[in-house]
Amino acid sequence: MEKRKHLYWTPCAAHCIDLILEKLGDLPQHKNALTKAKKLSCAWAKKAEGKEIRKIVLNDRFWQSVLYAITTTRPLVHVLRMVDAEKKPAMGFIYNAMDEAKEMIASNLGGSEGSFREIWNIIDDRWELQLHRHLHAAGYYLNPQYQYAENKSTNPEIKLGLYHCMDRLISDATERSNADLQLVPFRNKEGFFGLQQAKDTIAKRSPVEWWIQFGDGTPELQRFAVKVLGLTCSSSGCERNWSTYNQVYTKRRNRLSTLRMNSLVYIMYNRRLRDKNLKKKGLMDDEDPLLCDDVASDDEWFVDDEVEVMPSEL
Structure with a gap:
């Protein structure tokens, strides 16, 4: 400082x-x-x-x-x-x-x-x-x-x-x-x-x-x-970014390649940014950041069998 x-x-x-x-x-x-x-x-x-x-x-x-x-x-x-x-x-x-x-x-x-x-x-x-x-x-x-x-x-x-x-x-x-x-x-x-x-x-x-x-x-x-x-008072946004990675990286999914893991985190986090912008425009209901029920589920992004993704496909 x-x-x-x-x-x-x-x-x-x-x-x-x-x-x-x-x-x-x-x-x-x-x-x-x-x-x-x-x-x-x-x-x-x-x-x-x-x-x-x-x-x-x-x-x-x-x-x-x-x-x-x-x-x-x-x-x-x-x-x-x-x-x-x-x-x-x-x-x-x-x-x-x-x-x-x-x-x-x-x-x-x-x-x-x-x-x-x-x-x-x-x-x-x-x-x-x-x-x-x-x-x-x-x-x-x-x-x-x-x-x-x-x-x-x-x-x-x-x-x-x-x-x-x-x-x-x-x-x-x-x-x-x-x-x-x-x-x-x-x-x-x-x-x-x-x-x-x-x-x-x-x-x-x-x-x-x-x-x-x-x-x-x-x-x-x-x-x-x-x-x-325009300043924030809380570091919760950073914590939610890490929580996005933690939701992806579970024991059930730890066999995903690093490339695919990063892609899934990128998609999930940007989807949340999109939802945030929609809420600003009044197109979505407000959600309570303290209630876990308001956090979108990520299960739709995962399947049991990983399909290898080439870099050119991302």
Whole structure:
């Protein structure tokens, strides 16, 4: 990073949220519910031990603990779905999403600080010390959905993060100065930003698409905004690329030649890219990246007997 000072390194948001949820699962009130829930799905439930299972199911305290677990983790799961999805980059949304998740957890627990402080501390340990970066604050500032919201945050760290990113990502001093000056018409809805179409499509377009469409009057700021808002917060895309290879390379298929193996991975991954583009155009239903049932099956690509493929045929 010392050699490439214009680059940013950020942790994987999905992994950090996973660690938060894992830590929450270690809390006594959560651990007790999880331990009992695992008993409900064990093989002994059909035998004599099933009587104990019956007691658990009929115990109101068990279901109260389940409800507590759901109300304290659901907001974080929503953030996890957002950063793990491929429909639009999450860089412009994660800063606000984490704040809203914390507020939702506090509201679910009645708003008393004593009821949610322990959970907030677990979240803050990961967010403040590991995950939160200037890029997230800059993404919040440049996202028109938040910049033009009546209840937008005025936390000084947002503007500080914005200028840190400008110093690092815009190497040319003149271009950086122009981008800084162009923040004024963006903030005041002047020029293209004041068009009725710009106001009407803030929530209908992704932040990147919105800037491409209406940022022509502020070219330096437009380039900077597209660069920041187009970034991903998670490495899940890379993991899914490896999972494509793992789906192909199983014990049942390990006799495939290297050439054919690479061809199958190439076909499967590009089919997913095609499906992603179709979803953007509204031609396919949205899929949940956290549900395995939404992942397309790859069995159609394989047969028991391998047919040797010559390089010229690929």
